[in-house]
Each structure stands twice: as C-alpha cells, then as structure tokens.
Amino acid sequence: MVSLRTRRALFPYILLLPGLAWLIAFFLVPVLTQSYVSLESGNLEQGFQFDWAWHTYSDALSSYGDQFGRSFLYAGVATVIALVISFPLAYYIAFKSRRKNLLLLLIILPFFTSYLVRTIAWQTILSDDGFVVNTLQSLGILGPNGRLLATTTAVIAGITYNFLPFMALPLYVSLEKIDRRLIEAATDLYASRWTAFRKVTVPLALPGIFAGSLLTFIPAVGDFINAQFLGTSRQYMIGNVIQSKFLVTTDYPTAAALSFMLMGVILLAVFAYAKALGTRNLTEAAV
Amino acid sequence: MTDPDRRELDLFFEQVAEGRVSRRQLIRRLGAAGLTMSSAGTLLAACGGVKGTDTGGPTKKTASHPKVAIKELDFSNWPYYMDPKRNVLKEYEKAHPGSHVKYTEEINDLDEFFGKVRQQLQRGESLNRDIVVLTDWMAARWVKAGWVEPKDKRNIPNEKNLQPNLQHPKWDPNRDFTLPYQSGMSAIAYNPKKTGRKLHSIGELFDPKFKGHVTMLSDPHDSAGLMVLLAGKKTEDATLDDVLAGIDKIDQENKKGQIRRFTGNDYITDMAKGNAWVSVAYSGDLFQLRKDIPGVQFVIPDEGALLWTDNMMMPQKPPHPYAAETMMNFVYEPQIAAQLAAAIAYVSPVVGTQEAMQKIDPSLVHAPTVFPDDATRTKLHPYVTLTASEERQMNEAMQKVTGA
Numbered sequence: 001m002v003s004l005r006t007r008r009a010l011f012p013y014i015l016l017l018p019g020l021a022w023l024i025a026f027f028l029v030p031v032l033t034q035s036y037v038s039l040e041s042g043n044l045e046q047g048f049q050f051d052w053a054w055h056t057y058s059d060a061l062s063s064y065g066d067q068f069g070r071s072f073l074y075a076g077v078a079t080v081i082a083l084v085i086s087f088p089l090a091y092y093i094a095f096k097s098r099r100k101n102l103l104l105l106l107i108i109l110p111f112f113t114s115y116l117v118r119t120i121a122w123q124t125i126l127s128d129d130g131f132v133v134n135t136l137q138s139l140g141i142l143g144p145n146g147r148l149l150a151t152t153t154a155v156i157a158g159i160t161y162n163f164l165p166f167m168a169l170p171l172y173v174s175l176e177k178i179d180r181r182l183i184e185a186a187t188d189l190y191a192s193r194w195t196a197f198r199k200v201t202v203p204l205a206l207p208g209i210f211a212g213s214l215l216t217f218i219p220a221v222g223d224f225i226n227a228q229f230l231g232t233s234r235q236y237m238i239g240n241v242i243q244s245k246f247l248v249t250t251d252y253p254t255a256a257a258l259s260f261m262l263m264g265v266i267l268l269a270v271f272a273y274a275k276a277l278g279t280r281n282l283t284e285a286a287v
Numbered sequence: 288m289t290d291p292d293r294r295e296l297d298l299f300f301e302q303v304a305e306g307r308v309s310r311r312q313l314i315r316r317l318g319a320a321g322l323t324m325s326s327a328g329t330l331l332a333a334c335g336g337v338k339g340t341d342t343g344g345p346t347k348k349t350a351s352h353p354k355v356a357i358k359e360l361d362f363s364n365w366p367y368y369m370d371p372k373r374n375v376l377k378e379y380e381k382a383h384p385g386s387h388v389k390y391t392e393e394i395n396d397l398d399e400f401f402g403k404v405r406q407q408l409q410r411g412e413s414l415n416r417d418i419v420v421l422t423d424w425m426a427a428r429w430v431k432a433g434w435v436e437p438k439d440k441r442n443i444p445n446e447k448n449l450q451p452n453l454q455h456p457k458w459d460p461n462r463d464f465t466l467p468y469q470s471g472m473s474a475i476a477y478n479p480k481k482t483g484r485k486l487h488s489i490g491e492l493f494d495p496k497f498k499g500h501v502t503m504l505s506d507p508h509d510s511a512g513l514m515v516l517l518a519g520k521k522t523e524d525a526t527l528d529d530v531l532a533g534i535d536k537i538d539q540e541n542k543k544g545q546i547r548r549f550t551g552n553d554y555i556t557d558m559a560k561g562n563a564w565v566s567v568a569y570s571g572d573l574f575q576l577r578k579d580i581p582g583v584q585f586v587i588p589d590e591g592a593l594l595w596t597d598n599m600m601m602p603q604k605p606p607h608p609y610a611a612e613t614m615m616n617f618v619y620e621p622q623i624a625a626q627l628a629a630a631i632a633y634v635s636p637v638v639g640t641q642e643a644m645q646k647i648d649p650s651l652v653h654a655p656t657v658f659p660d661d662a663t664r665t666k667l668h669p670y671v672t673l674t675a676s677e678e679r680q681m682n683e684a685m686q687k688v689t690g691a
Contacts, residue, residue, distance in 0.1 A: 128562045233541060234544075251683075
C-alpha cells in the first residue's frame with residue numbers, strides 16, 4: 001500500500017498524465033521526427049538519408065525568403081486591421097450594448113460554416129463580373145480593368161475577415177471584466193473621458209489585445225488558404241510553399257526545415273511582443 | 288490523366304454542389320484530402336532511411352506467358368474508369384468461363400499510389416496486382432526502373448488496333464511493357480465573349496489584351512509542355528532544357544502579371560465567373576464547361592496540343608500475367624472499347640471504336656473530344672518524357688514560378 005503522502009505527491013502527475021501523453025504523442029514525437037527529416041537529404045525515389053544536411057535550412061531560406069517576408073507582412077497588417085476593427089466593436093458590446101448575446105452570436109455566426117467555404121464565398125463575391133467590382137468600377141474607385149480578386153488586397157482582407165473573431169472575442173472578454181468603478185474613479189479624479197480611456201481602459205484591456213493578436217497573428221502567418229484562393233502566385237505565403245513541398249514535390253526535408261524556421265520566427269516574434277507589452281500581461285492573458 | 292492539383296477544393300465544393308463533378312474527379316479530390324495520411328506514411332518510411340534502387344533499367348523486354356485457365360485477375364484502376372454497371376468486366380468473365388475479375392479502384396493519385404507501392408517495387412516484390420493504369424510520365428518511370436513485366440504480345444493480337452500515333456512512345460518504343468487505356472488532351476479553352484475573337488495559337492495566352500485574365504495549369508507536364516510546342520519543338524524530342532526554357536517563359540509572363548493564377552481543374556470556376564478569359568485546359572472538362580458557359584471554346588492550337596495517356600501495365604511479378612494480357616486484348620476489341628468510351632467519354636486509343644460507337648451512342652460519334660479526327664491527331668503530342676531526377680528539377684522549377 002502506497003502511503004498517503006506518496007499518493008498526495010503523485011497526484012498532480014497523475015492529473016497531468018493524459019495531457020502529457022497527448023503532448024508527447026502529438027507534439028514532441030512529430031517535432032523530433034520533423035527535425036530528423038529536416039536534416040536528411042535525398043528524394044522519394046532514391047530514399048532519404050540522414051546526413052546532417054544543415055544546408056537545407058539556408059537553401060530554403062534563400063529560395064523562399066520572399067514568401068517568408070510576405071507571410072509576416074500580411075499577417076501583421078491583418079492583425080493590426082483586425083485590432084482596429086475589433087476594439088470599437090468589442091468596446092461597444094462590452095460597455096454600451098443591451099443585446100450583448102445577440103451581437104456576440106453574430107460575431108461567431110460565420111464560424112458555423114467551414115473556413116474553406118467562407119473563403120471560397122469571397123472568391124465569388126470579389127469576382128471580376130461580381131457586383132462589388134462592378135459597383136466600385138462605376139464609382140470610379142477601380143479602373144475599368146481593375147480587379148479585387150487575385151490581388152494582395154483580397155488576400156489581406158480575407159485573412160482579416162477569417163481571423164477577426166479571434167481578435168474580437170478575447171478583447172470583449174477583457175473589456176467586459178473591467179471594473180467600471182475604476183473608470184468612474186478616474187473621472188472623479190478629474191481625468192477626462194479620453195484620459196480615463198487611455199490610462200485605465202486600454203491598460204486593463206492589454207491582456208485581451210495580447211491574446212487577440214496572438215490568436216490572429218500566429219494562425220495567419222501559417223495560413224495558405226487565403227493566398228491560395230484569393231491571391232495569385234505573387235501573393236503566396238510560406239504556408240503555400242510548405243504544403244506544396246510536402247504534398248506536391250515531396251521534398252520533405254525542405255518542407256520540414258521551412259516549418260521549423262516558421263515555428264522559430266513565430267516564437268521569437270511572440271517573445272518580443274510579450275516583452276514589449278510587459279511579461280506580466282502574458283500570464284494575465286493566459287488566465 | 289494528369290497529376291491532380293490538390294488545391295482545387297473550391298471547384299470541388301462547387302461542382303459537388305452542382306452535381307457536375309465527374310465521379311473520378313470527386314474521388315481523386317477526396318483522395319487528395321486524405322493525402323496528409325498517406326504522406327505521413329511516406330514520411331515515416333522516409334525516416335527509416337530506405338535506400339533506393341532507382342533506374343536499374345528493364346532487364347528483359349519479352350516474356351512468355353503460356354495459355355492457362357483463367358481463374359482470377361487483379362485489375363487496379365482509377366475510380367470510375369469503367370462503366371458503372373461493370374458490363375465490360377462481366378462480358379470478359381462470360382468470355383472466359385470460370386474467371387473472376389477482382390477490380391479495385393485504388394489509384395486516386397499517381398504520387399500517392401507510387402508512395403504506397405514504392406517500397407515493394409524497390410525490394411523487387413510482387414504487388415499482387417496484374418494490371419495497374421498509370422499516366423505516361425509515371426508509367427515511364429516504372430518502365431525505366433524495371434518494375435514492369437513485359438507483355439507476351441502473342442496473347443494480345445488486338446494490339447494491332449492501337450492508334451498509330453500512340454505506338455512508339457520514347458519511353459517504351461515498341462510498347463513492350465504498356466498499352467494505352469484511355470487518353471485526353473491538354474490545350475487552350477477561351478471565352479469568345481471576353482476575348483472578342485477566336486483564338487488559334489498557344490502564344491495568344493500572352494496577348495497583353497488578356498493581361499490578368501489568363502490561367503495556366505500548375506502541372507508543368509501540361510503548361511511547360513505547351514510552351515515547348517509554342518517554341519516550335521516537338522515534345523517527343525524535347526529535353527529538360529526545352530522544358531526549363533518553357534518554364535522560364537511562363538515565369539516572365541507571370542512576373543508581368545499576365546497570368547492570373549496557376550490552377551488545377553478550378554480554371555473552370557474562374558472561367559464561369561468571368562475571371563479567366565483564356566485557360567490552359569483539359570479536353571475532358573470541355574463537355575462540362577460548354578454546359579455552364581455557353582460559347583466557351585476548346586481549341587487545339589496551330590502549334591498542337593498535348594495528348595496524355597493512361598497506360599495498362601503489369602507491375603513486376605504479376606500473379607496472373609496471362610489473364611492480364613487477355614484483358615488487355617479484350618478492351619482492344621473495338622466493340623468493347625466503344626462500350627467503354629460511351630460510358631466514360633474519354634478518348635479511346637483503339638482504332639475502330641468510332642465505327643462501333645454508331646450502334647451504341649450515335650450522338651458521341653462526332654464528339655471531337657471523344658473522337659479526334661485525323662487532322663486533329665497529327666497535332667497531338669505526348670507529355671515530355673524525363674528521368675525521375677529531371678522530373679524533380681522540372682517540378683522544382685515550376686514551383687519557383689508558381690510560388691509554392
């Protein structure tokens with residue numbers, strides 16, 4: 001019989017077991033496999049050999065630097081736009097609206113259809129003979145030969161649209177949690193409404209901004225669906241390259257190396273961002 | 288058929304919704320969706336550090352498969368590449384009493400299928416299949432590597448019905464190993480309402496008037512192949528350099544913004560929505576396209592078009608080679624070939640199918656996509672044949688252009 005003390009000591013680990021097993025099976029093992037593959041060289045016909053092929057990394061980076069840059073640029077721009085759109089929206093829902101649940105439902109509603117279907121719907125909406133392009137053309141905003149589909153604008157708009165709820169919902173949660181009396185106190189102490197917003201509301205909403213930006217930015221960097229359907233090869237992102245390396249050219253080492261570099265750069269970006277906002281907010285955001 | 292583009296989910300949805308996706312396309316796209324699974328398998332296999340035994344070359348070019356009683360035949364084909372009621376197979380079984388055809392629709396995707404059987408092939412093992420059906424370039428890879436059992440031509444007298452222009456591919460000059468099953472064309476489709484004129488040249492893909500409204504297939508077998516024809520060369524004699532030059536040409540045009548997208552079958556969507564005016568297209572899709580976009584034209588350009596072919600072949604150590612040969616012989620009966628063509632509407636490689644079609648479905652007798660006439664046939668050229676490593680270089684070069 002195990003003593004009570006031992007059992008007590010073991011208990012947390014038993015609780016952790018399913019999660020750990022999950023992480024080992026579906027994160028650690030794939031990551032190790034992938035790192036192994038990324039250092040192999042060869043091809044599908046002749047087989048792959050492990051030979052510490054570090055050059056795959058530098059080759060991949062020099063070949064696909066453009067797509068890397070584009071991924072971070074598009075994801076960054078989309079995240080900022082999503083923030084600019086979501087903040088007033090979340091603010092309104094949290095502070096002013098009497099129909100919170102309805103509005104929140106409306107934000108989530110598009111998620112009831114598949115991500116792919118939504119993106120493909122935009123393909124139709126933005127098509128050259130569609131009403132959006134026709135309207136913009138008759139208003140003179142788009143030239144007679146202008147188009148929306150298969151442009152950078154369409155890709156960034158698509159990413160923003162698809163990830164907007166990931167920004168809006170955490171923002172709403174953190175705004176909703178704010179104790180109104182703090183804002184009242186600020187105004188009582190002669191802060192203008194703007195100052196109160198700046199000094200009280202925004203800092204308290206930071207965890208939401210942080211969480212929202214991460215939830216938008218990270219999947220957006222690796223996204224390939226929007227570039228695929230709304231862009232051209234001139235808008236392709238690193239996700240397009242990785243999926244095609246894995247599935248079309250079966251160049252597994254390069255695909256694995258690109259995935260690793262993407263993961264690394266995202267990690268660095270997240271740490272830099274956390275540092276900039278203050279690390280304390282990171283933990284708060286997690287709560 | 289060609290290497291399927293896995294990115295065509297949009298068209299897939301649309302076509303499924305409208306019920307106009309061919310069954311074969313449907314299955315192949317579903318196959319593509321399940322692809323992560325298969326590549327995970329290949330990945331693991333790759334981790335084992337399997338050493339290849341590539342291009343040993345075919346060891347023998349003839350074989351003797353004596354006549355035996357046919358009991359079983361293992362026939363692996365693409366999904367729905369046979370009449371839905373399997374009448375062709377039933378008639379075969381009737382013609383060979385006591386036989387049973389085990390017909391498996393397991394080839395959804397060439398790379399995927401290759402990944403599945405590659406290790407067995409390299410170890411020199413039998414695949415336990417008598418007939419597999421592979422597109423030219425993949426067939427060529429197998430023949431070169433020596434993974435294909437030669438045919439005993441004495442058992443296939445109907446091979447005389449093979450269309451003359453399909454008799455001597457570079458990779459199997461005497462058809463010692465393979466026999467075409469069906470063909471189709473890759474060329475240009477355009478919407479005359481948008482272009483404002485008839486098109487007749489591959490070069491018109493690059494007319495500045497169509498800037499931003501041209502799509503090309505992302506498969507270099509098709510797009511770069513057409514560029515080789517545009518350069519005035521025959522794909523039969525083309526080398527890797529010709530292909531790379533073609534890809535270079537595509538690259539230049541793409542950088543100018545001439546090409547809107549590189550697509551798979553979803554150029555249909557772009558055409559239907561008025562986004563694409565001129566597209567590199569497959570003839571098989573033409574029927575569907577004409578129904579959806581009245582007036583759209585599929586043209587076999589002055590420079591020629593690509594004719595791809597799916598080939599029947601016996602993978603190494605087939606369990607029932609004589610049965611396989613009798614089956615090849617059987618589908619080369621014009622009557623049977625016509626029955627097949629009427630059901631699946633591809634280009635039959637069998638001479639005499641057109642005459643036989645008269646009795647089966649007269650409406651198809653003059654369908655140019657099913658029965659290209661002699662003048663058309665002289666303009667049809669095969670995909671460029673490359674070695675596996677050249678194929679890879681081609682794919683990599685094309686990938687750099689398509690940005691993926």
